[in-house]
Amino acid sequence: MSEPDLTPLLDLLPELLAGRPLVVLTGAGISAESGLPTFRGPGGMWEGNRPEDLATPEAFESDPEKVWRFYAWRLEKLRGARPNEGHLALARMERILPRMTLVTQNVDGLHAAAGSRNLLELHGTLLVARCTKCARRSPAPEGPVPPLPVCICGGLLRPDVVWFGEPLAPETWEAAVRAAEECAVFFVVGTSSVVAPASSLALLAARGGAYVFEINPKETPIAPLAAGVFRASATKVLPAIAKALVRTIP
Numbered sequence: 001m002s003e004p005d006l007t008p009l010l011d012l013l014p015e016l017l018a019g020r021p022l023v024v025l026t027g028a029g030i031s032a033e034s035g036l037p038t039f040r041g042p043g044g045m046w047e048g049n050r051p052e053d054l055a056t057p058e059a060f061e062s063d064p065e066k067v068w069r070f071y072a073w074r075l076e077k078l079r080g081a082r083p084n085e086g087h088l089a090l091a092r093m094e095r096i097l098p099r100m101t102l103v104t105q106n107v108d109g110l111h112a113a114a115g116s117r118n119l120l121e122l123h124g125t126l127l128v129a130r131c132t133k134c135a136r137r138s139p140a141p142e143g144p145v146p147p148l149p150v151c152i153c154g155g156l157l158r159p160d161v162v163w164f165g166e167p168l169a170p171e172t173w174e175a176a177v178r179a180a181e182e183c184a185v186f187f188v189v190g191t192s193s194v195v196a197p198a199s200s201l202a203l204l205a206a207r208g209g210a211y212v213f214e215i216n217p218k219e220t221p222i223a224p225l226a227a228g229v230f231r232a233s234a235t236k237v238l239p240a241i242a243k244a245l246v247r248t249i250p
């Protein structure tokens with residue numbers, strides 16, 4: 001398999017190694033090769049499902065069992081999934097770069113499982129449930145739904161993820177904005193860049209003078225902002241970047 005051509009990025013690698021900050025924003029595409037479906041496009045989770053019926057507070061209020069069945073199905077898929085070469089390459093990069101922040105829209109926990117530590121999970125995590133009555137957090141339920149999962153206080157549990165129409169956790173979002181505004185280089189990996197506010201981070205980075213690079217086999221609205229695009233899968237491009245960084249270490 002041929003290596004991707006990293007030419008537009010190579011001059012920036014010594015700067016990253018010297019401590020100029022890198023931000024990486026990921027979306028469902030990075031987990032596609034771990035066997036987890038993306039949301040949009042053929043075979044995506046929103047094909048034949050309306051997000052309004054499965055991923056909003058109103059949907060949960062009117063039919064919690066339907067919503068939990070969807071999340072139990074996703075949890076089941078997740079239990080068989082492992083971090084892939086893309087997740088692992090990002091964890092390796094974090095270990096050699098003085099300043100790298102990983103921001104993800106994913107709720108699958110695979111970045112943490114790969115070893116990434118400086119991680120902002122904008123949309124929460126599937127692995128945790130939260131009580132709708134007392135707000136206590138507990139591990140996500142195992143096994144099929146029904147029965148609906150309940151807290152020790154008797155309240156109904158919900159997935160600890162951010163649904164459409166809900167705000168992101170303010171401290172997580174503010175940290176992501178700060179990182180985007182301050183970074184020198186910004187990678188957008190495996191996201192269709194259509195869901196706000198995550199989609200605005202690349203714009204903030206570009207306005208702050210950062211070089212934006214896109215890693216995605218398909219064209220997205222980010223392309224016009226980008227200093228470079230790599231039209232290939234995350235598992236191909238990210239390990240090549242990690243390798244090039246190691247080769248550049250003085």
Ligand code: OAD
Pocket residue numbers: 026027028029030032033038039040041044051055105106123162163164189190191192193194195215216217218220232233234235
């Ligand atoms: P999408 O499903 O919208 O987009 C996935 C992107 O990954 C697409 O642009 C694909 O071309 C790309 N892709 C597919 N395979 C890839 C690979 N192997 N390597 C790199 N890229 C690949 O997913 P997101 O952009 O993450 O929000 O969706 C954003 C948000 O919308 C999600 O966090 C979720 C969803 O509704 C909530 O649930 C709140």
